[in-house]
Amino acid sequence: MLLAGFFFAIMNVCVKLVTHLPTLEVVLFRSLFSFVVTYYYLRKNNIPVFGNNIPVLTMRGIAGCLGLIGSFYTLQHIPLASAVTINYLSPFFTAILGIFIVKQKIRSIQFLYFAISIFGVFLLKGFDFRITTLDLTIGLGAALFAGLAYNMISKSKGSEHPLVVIFYFPLLTIPIVGIYSIFHWKTPIGIDWLYLLLIGITAQVAQYYMTLSYQSANLSKVASLNYLGVIYAFGFGYIFFEEAFDSKTLLAIVIIAIGVILNILHNNAQQVSVIKTK
Numbered sequence: 001m002l003l004a005g006f007f008f009a010i011m012n013v014c015v016k017l018v019t020h021l022p023t024l025e026v027v028l029f030r031s032l033f034s035f036v037v038t039y040y041y042l043r044k045n046n047i048p049v050f051g052n053n054i055p056v057l058t059m060r061g062i063a064g065c066l067g068l069i070g071s072f073y074t075l076q077h078i079p080l081a082s083a084v085t086i087n088y089l090s091p092f093f094t095a096i097l098g099i100f101i102v103k104q105k106i107r108s109i110q111f112l113y114f115a116i117s118i119f120g121v122f123l124l125k126g127f128d129f130r131i132t133t134l135d136l137t138i139g140l141g142a143a144l145f146a147g148l149a150y151n152m153i154s155k156s157k158g159s160e161h162p163l164v165v166i167f168y169f170p171l172l173t174i175p176i177v178g179i180y181s182i183f184h185w186k187t188p189i190g191i192d193w194l195y196l197l198l199i200g201i202t203a204q205v206a207q208y209y210m211t212l213s214y215q216s217a218n219l220s221k222v223a224s225l226n227y228l229g230v231i232y233a234f235g236f237g238y239i240f241f242e243e244a245f246d247s248k249t250l251l252a253i254v255i256i257a258i259g260v261i262l263n264i265l266h267n268n269a270q271q272v273s274v275i276k277t278k
Contacts (some may be wrong), residue, residue, distance in 0.1 A: 001213040002228065007206035009232035012075055012084060013240055014195040014202065019076040021192065022184050024177040026076075026199065027069055031177065033200025035170035042163050051164040053156055060152035060165060061172030063145045068173070070142025078131045078139070080237035081245065082124060084230055085253045086139035088260055089117060093147025095263065101151040110263055117259030123252035128245070227257055 018026055042049050051057050067090075074083040092114045098104035125136050153165055188196060230253065237243035245253070 001210065004206045004210035004213060005229040005232055007202045007209065008229055009236055011199050011202040011206065012080060012233060013236050014198045015072050015075045016080060016241065017195050018188070018192055018199075021186055021188060022181065023069060023073045023076055024180045024184070025186060026072055026196065027065075027173065028177045028181050029196040030068070030072075030199050030203060031065075031170040031173040033197075034166070034204065035174060037204055038163055038167045038170065042167060045163075047161050047163055049164070049167065051156075051160045051168075053159055056152050056156050057160065057165065057168040058172065060149050060156065061168035062176075063149035063152060064169040065173040065176055067142050067145035067149055068169075069177070070138045070145065074135060074139040074142060078135045079128070079243045079245070080241065081230060081233040081243070081253060082128060082131060082249075083139065084233040085124070085256050086121065086136070087143055087146070088227060088230070089121070089140065089143040089256070090146035090150070091260060091263055092117065093144045094150045095147075097147050097151050098154070101148075102154050107266070110266060113259045113263040113266070115259075116262070117256045120252050120255030120257075120259060123255060124249065127248040127252055227261055230257055 015026060039049070041047075071083075071087050074086060077083075095104065095106050095110060096114075099106055121136070121140070125131055125133070149169075156165055234245075
C-alpha cells in the first residue's frame with residue numbers, strides 16, 4: 001500500500017506538471033494507455049471483452065470517466081494536497097450511494113464522520129483562497145462519481161472478470177474525451193510526452209500494488225495507509241511547486257482526513273465482525 005500511494009503520488013505530480021494542457025486531453029492519454037494494456041491481457045487470457053452485464057459496466061465506465069476528469073481538473077487547478085484530500089472523500093459517497101444501489105447498510109455514526117469531513121471541506125474553502133467555489137464543486141463531483149463507479153464495480157462482483165470491469169473505463173472514456181480533444185487539441189511539447197507516459201505507467205503500477213495489498217492483508221491494516229497519499233502530496237507539492245499552507249488550512253485538511261479514516265476503520269471493523277460470526 002505504501003508503494004501504491006507513492007506511485008499514485010507520482011501520477012498526481014505528473015498531472016500537475018502538464019497544467020498547460022487541457023484536462024480532457026490528459027485524461028485521453030491516461031485512457032489510451034489503460035486501453036492498450038488491459039485489452040492486451042484480455043486477449044492474452046481469452047477473456048470475453050464486453051462481459052455479461054453491459055448496463056452496469058457502461059455505468060461504471062461513464063462514472064469512472066467523469067470522476068477521473070474531475071480529479072485531474074482539481075489536481076491541475078488547486079494545491080496538490082488540497083486536491084488529493086478532496087478526492088479522498090469518495091468513500092463517503094460510496095457508502096451513501098451503496099444504500100440505494102447495492103442495498104448496503106450504513107450506521108448512524110458514519111453520518112457523524114461524514115459531517116466531520118464536510119465541516120473540514122468548508123473550512124478548507126474558507127481558509128485557502130486559492131480554491132474557488134467551482135474548483136471545490138468539481139472536486140466533490142469527482143468524489144461522487146468515483147463513489148458511483150465503486151458501487152458499479154461492487155454490483156458486478158462475481159459476474160464479471162476484474163479486467164473486463166477495468167476495460168470499460170477506457171472503452172467509454174476515450175470516445176467522450178476524444179471528441180472534445182479533437183476540437184480543443186494542444187500538442188504536447190518536449191518533456192510533456194514523458195509526463196503523459198508516466199501518468200499511464202504509474203497509474204497502472206499503483207493499481208496493481210493496491211490490489212495486491214487488499215488481497216494479501218487484512219483491510220483494517222492497509223486501508224488507512226492509503227491516506228498517506230496526503231502526506232506524499234504535501235511533500236511533493238512543496239518540493240515541485242513550492243506550495244505552502246498556513247496552520248488553518250492544515251487543520252482543515254486534517255479534519256477531512258480524520259472523518260474519512262474513522263469511516264474506513266468503522267467499515268473494516270464491521271467486515272471483520274461479520275467474518276468472525278460466519
